[in-house]
Amino acid sequence: MAAITEPQLGPHLEEPAGWRRTKNRIATILMVLSFVLVIIPLGFVLYTVIAKGISIISWQFLTGPIPPQVAPASEGGIGPAILGTIEITAVAALMAVPLGVLGAIYLNEYGGKGVLARLIGFFSDVMTGVPSIVMGLFLFSIWVLHFGFSGFAGALALACLMLPVVIRSTDEMLKLVPNPLREGSYALGATKARVTMTVVLPTAIGGIVSGALLAVARAAGETAPLLFTILTVTAANPNIFSGANTAIPSQIFANATSPYVGAQGRAWGAALTLIVIAFVLMIAARIVTARFTRFSR
Amino acid sequence: MSTVTQQAGPAVPAGPARPLSERRPLGDRTFQIIALASGLLVLVILILIAFSTTQQASSWFTTEGWGIFGKVWNPAANQFGALSFIYGTAITAAIALILAVPVSVGVALLLTEVVPYRLARPIVYVIDLLAVVPSVVWGLWGILVFAPWIAHIYSDIGSAVTGVPVLGALFGPPTGGASFFTAGIILAFMITPIVTSLSREVIATVTAIDKEGAYALGATRLEMITGAIWPHSKGGITGAVLLGLGRAMGETIAAALVIGSSATITSHLFAPGYNMPSVIANQFGEASGEFRAALIGLGVLLFVFTIIINIIARAIVGRSAEQGTA
Amino acid sequence: MEQPEQNITATPQPTETASPPLPTTATEERLLPEPTAQERVPALGDLVFDVENVSCYYSAFRAVTDVSLAIHENEITAFIGPSGCGKTTVLRTLNRMNDLVPGARVEGDIRYRGASLYAKDVSPIAVRRRIGMVFQKPNPFPKSIYDNVAYGPRINGEHNKRKLDEIVEHSLQQAALWDEVKDRLNKSGLGLSGGQAQRLCIARTLAVEPDVVLMDEPCSALDPIATGRIEDLMREIKSRYTIVIVTHNMQQATRVSDRTAFYSVLRNEESDTRTGVLVEYGRTQQIFEDPHDERTKAYVTGRMG
Numbered sequence: 001m002a003a004i005t006e007p008q009l010g011p012h013l014e015e016p017a018g019w020r021r022t023k024n025r026i027a028t029i030l031m032v033l034s035f036v037l038v039i040i041p042l043g044f045v046l047y048t049v050i051a052k053g054i055s056i057i058s059w060q061f062l063t064g065p066i067p068p069q070v071a072p073a074s075e076g077g078i079g080p081a082i083l084g085t086i087e088i089t090a091v092a093a094l095m096a097v098p099l100g101v102l103g104a105i106y107l108n109e110y111g112g113k114g115v116l117a118r119l120i121g122f123f124s125d126v127m128t129g130v131p132s133i134v135m136g137l138f139l140f141s142i143w144v145l146h147f148g149f150s151g152f153a154g155a156l157a158l159a160c161l162m163l164p165v166v167i168r169s170t171d172e173m174l175k176l177v178p179n180p181l182r183e184g185s186y187a188l189g190a191t192k193a194r195v196t197m198t199v200v201l202p203t204a205i206g207g208i209v210s211g212a213l214l215a216v217a218r219a220a221g222e223t224a225p226l227l228f229t230i231l232t233v234t235a236a237n238p239n240i241f242s243g244a245n246t247a248i249p250s251q252i253f254a255n256a257t258s259p260y261v262g263a264q265g266r267a268w269g270a271a272l273t274l275i276v277i278a279f280v281l282m283i284a285a286r287i288v289t290a291r292f293t294r295f296s297r
Numbered sequence: 298m299s300t301v302t303q304q305a306g307p308a309v310p311a312g313p314a315r316p317l318s319e320r321r322p323l324g325d326r327t328f329q330i331i332a333l334a335s336g337l338l339v340l341v342i343l344i345l346i347a348f349s350t351t352q353q354a355s356s357w358f359t360t361e362g363w364g365i366f367g368k369v370w371n372p373a374a375n376q377f378g379a380l381s382f383i384y385g386t387a388i389t390a391a392i393a394l395i396l397a398v399p400v401s402v403g404v405a406l407l408l409t410e411v412v413p414y415r416l417a418r419p420i421v422y423v424i425d426l427l428a429v430v431p432s433v434v435w436g437l438w439g440i441l442v443f444a445p446w447i448a449h450i451y452s453d454i455g456s457a458v459t460g461v462p463v464l465g466a467l468f469g470p471p472t473g474g475a476s477f478f479t480a481g482i483i484l485a486f487m488i489t490p491i492v493t494s495l496s497r498e499v500i501a502t503v504t505a506i507d508k509e510g511a512y513a514l515g516a517t518r519l520e521m522i523t524g525a526i527w528p529h530s531k532g533g534i535t536g537a538v539l540l541g542l543g544r545a546m547g548e549t550i551a552a553a554l555v556i557g558s559s560a561t562i563t564s565h566l567f568a569p570g571y572n573m574p575s576v577i578a579n580q581f582g583e584a585s586g587e588f589r590a591a592l593i594g595l596g597v598l599l600f601v602f603t604i605i606i607n608i609i610a611r612a613i614v615g616r617s618a619e620q621g622t623a
Numbered sequence: 624m625e626q627p628e629q630n631i632t633a634t635p636q637p638t639e640t641a642s643p644p645l646p647t648t649a650t651e652e653r654l655l656p657e658p659t660a661q662e663r664v665p666a667l668g669d670l671v672f673d674v675e676n677v678s679c680y681y682s683a684f685r686a687v688t689d690v691s692l693a694i695h696e697n698e699i700t701a702f703i704g705p706s707g708c709g710k711t712t713v714l715r716t717l718n719r720m721n722d723l724v725p726g727a728r729v730e731g732d733i734r735y736r737g738a739s740l741y742a743k744d745v746s747p748i749a750v751r752r753r754i755g756m757v758f759q760k761p762n763p764f765p766k767s768i769y770d771n772v773a774y775g776p777r778i779n780g781e782h783n784k785r786k787l788d789e790i791v792e793h794s795l796q797q798a799a800l801w802d803e804v805k806d807r808l809n810k811s812g813l814g815l816s817g818g819q820a821q822r823l824c825i826a827r828t829l830a831v832e833p834d835v836v837l838m839d840e841p842c843s844a845l846d847p848i849a850t851g852r853i854e855d856l857m858r859e860i861k862s863r864y865t866i867v868i869v870t871h872n873m874q875q876a877t878r879v880s881d882r883t884a885f886y887s888v889l890r891n892e893e894s895d896t897r898t899g900v901l902v903e904y905g906r907t908q909q910i911f912e913d914p915h916d917e918r919t920k921a922y923v924t925g926r927m928g
Contacts, residue, residue, distance in 0.1 A: 024517040034403030041486045042427045045438045102335035110329055120336045127339055129607035131547025133574045137596040141349040160342055193328035221431025224549040249433040256437045256554055271434045278429045510762040514775040515752030524774050528765040
């Protein structure tokens with residue numbers, strides 16, 4: 001018996017037929033290759049931006065006025081653009097975040113499975129796919145033609161872009177708040193508004209802030225909506241409600257097609273600034289998520 | 298029981314006892330209305346977009362009629378046919394998808410099936426980094442660094458395939474660093490994060506027990522993927538691809554910088570071209586009257602296309618995620 | 624802890640013919656003559672699995688400790704015991720499914736027909752083709768019924784349509800599902816009822832002509848009628864396969880199994896952990912009517928678990 005069983009056992013437990021194993025290995029290699037293909041361009045972009053931008057960045061660059069394009073890279077800076085980005089993005093966030101959070105509260109706490117809530121939720125997702133240039137054209141049609149170019153128009157456009165993103169991410173966070181928490185508050189006789197403001201929001205606040213930061217990061221980098229709303233200029237304009245304005249991405253766009261080396265240099269410096277801002281916001285979002293999202297069970 | 302409540306009376310916190318049948322407090326109703334209004338804002342904005350842009354573009358629509366799909370775009374001669382831009386949008390989006398989808402799905406599978414959990418998180422961070430790079434930075438790098446570099450490769454390929462039947466038409470001269478294909482490549486970089494993360498979500502709905510069913514039959518990982526994961530995920534991944542398509546169509550600034558700004562319809566992928574968002578961005582500054590209406594009209598077309606694609610995609614992804622676990 | 628019963632020195636029976644040839648690949652017809660019940664020479668070949676001092680770890684956590692038993696050919700062996708006693712863990716070591724769990728580790732030796740299952744050059748893929756598994760919750764692929772059953776043979780290289788048709792029909796008949804689905808083979812496997820789906824999964828497992836079929840609480844998600852059909856199925860096919868089944872249902876163990884292994888939980892007071900142990904293993908009749916260990920007695924008479 002042993003003589004019959006033993007030798008036949010060997011081949012049966014070895015690797016499957018060569019071609020199966022080969023196909024499997026090839027598949028794994030392709031998957032790893034995909035990741036490499038993703039890393040390479042990212043690496044190159046970051047490397048180039050850092051390499052070309054780092055020499056330009058200085059305090060003078062960050063605060064100095066925007067010189068004419070012919071000026072060499074060492075002259076002037078993007079101060080007005082930074083001011084513009086800060087004020088425009090801040091105003092946009094001030095509009096989009098509260099409205100987005102309230103909208104998500106409606107979806108989660110009041111709307112439930114009703115038709116209206118599902119419609120709003122569905123089109124909120126759809127709206128995240130509206131191209132930013134369309135938002136710019138929209139604000140141009142509905143605002144700029146009546147009130148002229150201004151930083152505020154740009155802020156409105158960015159707010160429209162941010163709104164559905166904030167709604168979605170807030171909605172996800174609110175869903176994570178365990179129902180027993182709400183029920184405990186209801187059981188004490190609290191109204192739904194009170195439950196939401198005092199129990200649900202504080203619990204979800206970490207994720208909500210994190211989602212908002214990411215939305216701001218995306219908005220800060222947008223160029224297209226600003227093209228039609230702020231009319232990129234080079235002078236600083238602290239008044240967001242009247243007069244054209246500028247922002248970092250707008251300046252980069254303007255300089256990118258410039259034949260002057262100086263302008264291009266400033267574009268790289270601005271690009272590095274923008275990337276740093278975006279990364280800082282992203283890292284802040286992660287820290288907030290890690291520190292403040294606690295749904296202890 | 299009634300004795301208990303009566304005795305508990307004094308312990309209840311201050312405030313006049315409220316009758317049980319009182320209507321909901323004003324504050325609560327106001328809050329609900331505000332929340333509802335905020336939610337409705339989404340629908341309102343979408344409708345306003347449709348109306349206001351169409352109205353601004355109306356002179357183009359009425360003047361040209363079906364001519365809006367004409368081949369010739371010549372503002373100086375008051376000719377505003379958009380066909381070349383629609384063509385360019387389709388071509389660049391197609392290139393972007395062909396390049397990005399296999400890579401994205403590959404990375405998604407890598408993350409869910411191959412890589413141990415601890416390694417997966419840093420990889421996801423890298424993908425997120427890719428997503429955070431602004432469009433204008435891609436464009437800047439694209440036009441100043443990438444395009445000049447790849448121009449040599451294009452011209453080498455171009456001269457190699459001159460005269461060859463199909464390849465020559467696709468990859469033959471004229472070639473240029475700023476071209477359809479370059480725009481397609483940059484768009485591919487930009488849509489990879491979203492297609493990857495959505496694909497990951499879809500694949501994650503395949504339960505361990507589904508996968509073990511295949512492994513228990515002696516399947517290799519590739520066989521398990523084709524047998525157990527793919528049938529469950531193909532719907533959702535299609536949705537993810539459609540969303541990538543929507544992004545690729547609408548992405549403006551990066552494309553505007555590297556596409557070459559030439560309104561032509563040509564099969565040569567390495568030649569300069571144009572697409573809808575790029576021409577709007579590049580030419581809006583000098584436009585007025587019907588020219589401007591035409592550009593806004595292109596925006597309307599873009600809006601309609603992307604809305605339709607997004608609706609279909611979200612419908613698929615939504616349904617698929619529910620069907621994930623059999 | 625009880626010593627697992629060794630069949631080797633048990634009563635010798637008059638022999639059947641020499642041990643039938645081992646199952647070949649799915650591409651060839653199975654040529655096994657039908658062995659008559661348990662009347663075979665007890666020899667090394669009868670030991671399908673020889674488990675020796677096996678402990679299973681998930682990272683640092685010891686899930687099961689020091690299990691030794693032997694699984695005999697063409698028998699149904701049941702693993703019973705309370706929740707968390709490691710019976711499923713042990714079952715999954717028999718076809719190396721625990722390899723899929725990160726951090727899972729097996730110490731000790733498991734021999735499958737004399738060869739070590741965890742040796743370096745052993746491929747888990749080959750193992751799982753020979754040792755199939757049916758899961759607690761039916762998990763048909765989102766493909767047609769035909770494609771579900773044909774999946775296994777296809778990945779093993781069988782692409783001949785006629786051959787596949789035969790294999791599919793034969794497997795579905797063995798699983799007692801053929802008559803119910805023969806007219807809708809290209810309908811989705813997901814559209815079947817729970818009991819049908821589980822029989823489909825059994826058919827799918829049988830299609831690769833395994834040597835052993837492991838079953839992890841296969842009826843726990845099914846109603847009593849469906850359960851009964853699967854138990855009939857098990858009795859039917861046991862003459863061609865060796866079956867090991869984990870079950871929570873003691874009556875089921877008495878109904879179908881030839882041998883029963885009772886597992887329990889060992890509490891470690893200092894580290895406050897629980898580890899599974901094999902308490903007693905023997906012929907089913909003996910375990911239930913005359914258990915040797917107190918814990919076994921408590922469980923089977925219903926005082927525990």
